[in-house]
Amino acid sequence: MTNLAVQFEGVSKEYPHFKLDDINLILPEGGIMGFIGANGAGKSTTIRILMGLVHQDRGTVRVLGHPMPAEQAAAKLDIGFASEDMRLYKGATLRWHMEFIRSIYPAWDPAYADQLLKRFDLRAEQKVKGLSHGQRVKAALLLILARRPRLLVLDEPTTGLDPVARQEVLGQLMEVLADEDRTIFFSSQNTLDVEQISDQITFIDRGRIVDSGDKESFLERWRRVRLDVPPGVVLPALPGTVAAAGSGRLSVITTSSYDPAMTAAYRDAGATVHAVDTMTLEEIFVAEVLSRREGKVA
């Protein structure tokens, strides 16, 4: 049986103007989950509950076998956490931070830390206040990677970076991750980032999980079918149809459960299939969220 690194069961948290509702989530050890949602969707609240820093009103959370928030200190010994709003001490050098973390984590690997310093092109003696935002993100990653955590939790680590710095950080993160077998929970509103790193995807919107599964199945299942629909032809209502748009004879069907039999069904109805297009994760996310908001079940 696969061990679960993260397990949410019926987790809810209510604020005056926001509700995280019935979150069920599993991430097996060794998996890389991309957690995608718009601003205010509930990503950070979910991650704070995962870290034990916000207590859920209902439901259970287990992280690396520890019930949260009760055993958060023990769980955090094996978690590397970085978030968009996390800052290091401006007046201290990166070397001070490395020594500080080394004094806390027995698994700190000094040789690996030095290797990451070179790979991330950082200088240990530089004070944090002199680092650019991209360098600060890399420094934070160095501090969590060199302690060799079993679970990496990254809450929008690339937010605020310019496109070049973002690509640089992601590229280096992927290089590092390629060397090792780690469980990663990665939240972002940037689907491109998630697509590059993750093997599992979860969409969250307005405090609810709207879909979750492995990335390949997402990309396989979702298609956009472009059709020519002559007057008088009525397209069959096929399961999985998320959106139907078009003007005149042209129609575009978005489906979340594509099957080649669909095109045959449209042809049988009298339509001409022009193309069956794959969709990017961003297109899938937008289609999924909009269809949920409009009350259509994907």
Add this chain to the structure above:
Amino acid sequence: MNYPMVKRLILKDWYFLRWAILAYSATGLLAIGLTAMGTDASSYAGSILLITVMIAIGFHLVMVTVVGERSEHTLPFIMSLPISPMEYTTAKIGANLLIFLVPWLTLTTGTVLLLGTEGARSGALIPFSLIILTELLAAYVLVLTVAIVTESQGWTIGVLVLTNLFFQGFLYWVSHLPAIARGMKGRGAVWDQTAVTLLAAEVGISILLIVMAFVLQARKKHFL
């Protein structure tokens, strides 16, 4: 309780404030030196400087170690470490009390020694001075408690202003209490019931505030 982790966090705050502690202690000693010069002007200037130093240390400590942790966004970094919120609270209270008590004890001891060695007449000011300096300690603990519980710059500054206003009134009130006023005019330190009660109340309130900080933190459900 993970005491090694609590100790590391206390040492971390001590490290970031080491030069400030030194500077405040040196300024405080200068204040005692001024008081020791013996003239009315230097005594007055020394007393004012001493009180100012104590208030400044408290303000600086709380704003840097508690409020600053949130406003500078270093709190997520600290809370990502293997600690529980109660251990964090213990570390913050421990670090603040330790750092505050080093200059406070130095300056209080210096003040008592100075007043004690200036002759029997000046020794009469020891109870009054201790009551005043302990009030500054209690006020500091109040500001610290509010800062830890609310993590709000606004609330912390608000309470700080109120404690400073209260201090002015307290100074006037205590110096006009018949028992204290009589003691100050006498020879040598007089520890009557009024002086002891006031001191005990200040220490008791300080302890109660610390307990309250723990109780309120234990009931919190959000730490970021």
